[in-house]
Amino acid sequence: MHPVxxxxxxxxxxxxxxxxxxxxxxxxxxxxxxxxxxxxxxxxPGLAVLFGGLxxxxxxxxxxxxxxxxxxxxxxxxxxxxxDMGFGSPIFHNASNNWNGSLITRFIDNFVGRPGTVISxxxxxxxxxxxxLQANNDxxxxxxxxxxxxxxxxxxxxxxxxxxxxxxLARIKFKVWCLFVPLWTSLAYSVNxxxxxxxxxxxxxxxxxxxxxxxxxxxxxxxGFVAAAMIGPRLKKDREKSLPHSLPLIAIGGGIVWLGWxxxxxxxxxxxxxxxxxxxxxxxxxxxxxxLTWVIWDMYFGPAKKPTFLxxxxxxxxxxxxxxxxxxxxxxxxxxxxxxxxSTVVWMAWTYLSRAxxxxxxxxxxxxxxxxxxxxLVGGLLLGVFADPSVVVYQQIGLASGSPVDxxxxxxxxxxxxxxxxxxxxxxxxxxxDALVTFVILTVLKFLFGGSxxxxxxxxxxxxxxxxxxxxxxxxxxxxxxxxGYGTASPIPASTxxxxxxxxxxxGGA
Amino acid sequence: MILITAVIKPHALxxxxxxxxxxxxxxxxxxxxxxxxxxxxxxxxxxxxxYKVDYVPKxxxxxxxxxxSADEVVEAIAKAARTGKIGxxxxxxxxxxxxxxxxxxxxxxxxx
Numbered sequence: 060m061h062p063v064x065x066x067x068x069x070x071x072x073x074x075x076x077x078x079x080x081x082x083x084x085x086x087x088x089x090x091x092x093x094x095x096x097x098x099x100x101x102x103x104p105g106l107a108v109l110f111g112g113l114x115x116x117x118x119x120x121x122x123x124x125x126x127x128x129x130x131x132x133x134x135x136x137x138x139x140x141x142x143d144m145g146f147g148s149p150i151f152h153n154a155s156n157n158w159n160g161s162l163i164t165r166f167i168d169n170f171v172g173r174p175g176t177v178i179s180x181x182x183x184x185x186x187x188x189x190x191x192l193q194a195n196n197d198x199x200x201x202x203x204x205x206x207x208x209x210x211x212x213x214x215x216x217x218x219x220x221x222x223x224x225x226x227x228l229a230r231i232k233f234k235v236w237c238l239f240v241p242l243w244t245s246l247a248y249s250v251n252x253x254x255x256x257x258x259x260x261x262x263x264x265x266x267x268x269x270x271x272x273x274x275x276x277x278x279x280x281x282x283g284f285v286a287a288a289m290i291g292p293r294l295k296k297d298r299e300k301s302l303p304h305s306l307p308l309i310a311i312g313g314g315i316v317w318l319g320w321x322x323x324x325x326x327x328x329x330x331x332x333x334x335x336x337x338x339x340x341x342x343x344x345x346x347x348x349x350x351l352t353w354v355i356w357d358m359y360f361g362p363a364k365k366p367t368f369l370x371x372x373x374x375x376x377x378x379x380x381x382x383x384x385x386x387x388x389x390x391x392x393x394x395x396x397x398x399x400x401x402s403t404v405v406w407m408a409w410t411y412l413s414r415a416x417x418x419x420x421x422x423x424x425x426x427x428x429x430x431x432x433x434x435x436l437v438g439g440l441l442l443g444v445f446a447d448p449s450v451v452v453y454q455q456i457g458l459a460s461g462s463p464v465d466x467x468x469x470x471x472x473x474x475x476x477x478x479x480x481x482x483x484x485x486x487x488x489x490x491x492x493d494a495l496v497t498f499v500i501l502t503v504l505k506f507l508f509g510g511s512x513x514x515x516x517x518x519x520x521x522x523x524x525x526x527x528x529x530x531x532x533x534x535x536x537x538x539x540x541x542x543x544g545y546g547t548a549s550p551i552p553a554s555t556x557x558x559x560x561x562x563x564x565x566x567g568g569a
Numbered sequence: 570m571i572l573i574t575a576v577i578k579p580h581a582l583x584x585x586x587x588x589x590x591x592x593x594x595x596x597x598x599x600x601x602x603x604x605x606x607x608x609x610x611x612x613x614x615x616x617x618x619x620y621k622v623d624y625v626p627k628x629x630x631x632x633x634x635x636x637x638s639a640d641e642v643v644e645a646i647a648k649a650a651r652t653g654k655i656g657x658x659x660x661x662x663x664x665x666x667x668x669x670x671x672x673x674x675x676x677x678x679x680x681x
Contacts, residue, residue: 528613529615
């Protein structure tokens, strides 16, 4: 049927179908889609060029391709089954009756949601819901359609494996990567998200993880470290000479990551609220403090006692990761302290823990276990200290049930030291589960790929050209295009397509 | 005095350098070069189009030495850079008329 006629016939059935949905809040929705896009840009091109610049020249194409392919692979499994495993309904109980039943069903319902698709018309344009959160009065009803929440949460799910790409790049087989990522999203990430954000066990215990200090960064650091250990190190020569090949690329990627984080932490309240604004400025304050802290450590205690650009980038990343679990739960003073303290801890670990023999044996190429694993763990624990109960995410919700509450987190500084223990328990769960899942997936893949998850030494020696027949900075001298069907090489035509619009004489001239 | 010039595969540099320090070579100059010999180029693919790339990246090493040490140095390079596959490179030796150390003005074999 003609599109206009369809519209007319629907409108004839009732005016409501043609207007905005009553629950839709256009301000919230505009910010949510913007924030999601900011976060997506952190992955592509952000991490693609940040890691692309950090690797040797011979691996830049492989690194960027794995980032783009991983981003794509996550989206497919996310909408087909994984989103619902993280944010959907429990498997055995309905959302409001979650705590009854046998031990096994209760355990599973605290751990992961029921897999399901979100690709139907209602799955995209219906009102969003995270069933357990709304059933437990942990958040008010959404002013957003499902598509906004599914996409916003997708960009988080996608950036997580792209972070641990930094641990395994420059030797992992491309095919292994393309299977590892969707399997990890399905089995590890969905559980992390459900436990802390979807209303699972640790959400219920009151653990706070504003935007993914645990769900994303601790998870990436843990999984990257285990994966790097299982895949084995890069070539000895490559480890000894693992100089970044382009600092300007790192500046571009790093800058996109920093500012992209405004969406990362600013989008997580799901409302374009005062708390969203607080989360954005807190994110930047913590990052500023952490960047400067790292540079100061470098200047007075670093190997050359000089400020370094790559040190500043490390400090920046640590600050962003540190504030991620805290962003909308702490005040500005808390944010700067979280950044400075976490940056100091990670600088120490980067400088001293890295000398321990077991840390040297595992070739975590970009040091993700430090700048994301340890930084995320420490950030989550610091939330247990600095969370300010008067920084409120949702005000006075559950009015209808007669017992309105403000949703916030109270840390040790404000009289609730138990929060640190809760944060610790959640961290331990993520570490154990993600390490286990990574180990199991890679064990299976290793078997499927004939005993090796990595390219052989001759391939690693050459890099991009051996794996993709492309290189990051191709030559122009001595290059001729091989035209199919002619058998011999000919010079590259200066312009194709001009002939179709030009006079016949031009065609003849070629 | 002689100038020894060698064109080698880039990844052979470390072993060549080690071998040279064993035979007492105290300095050398390295440049990144491209070229082809019997080893032909390779193929690259961009947006589905195949390209033949004629020149292969190599490293050029230049060493000043005394005439007596020529055989020893050439042998050290050849042994260290050899993989047995096509494209291992070449070494050639030329006579040098004079050498001057800029800092001291020293000339002759003492300036090497």
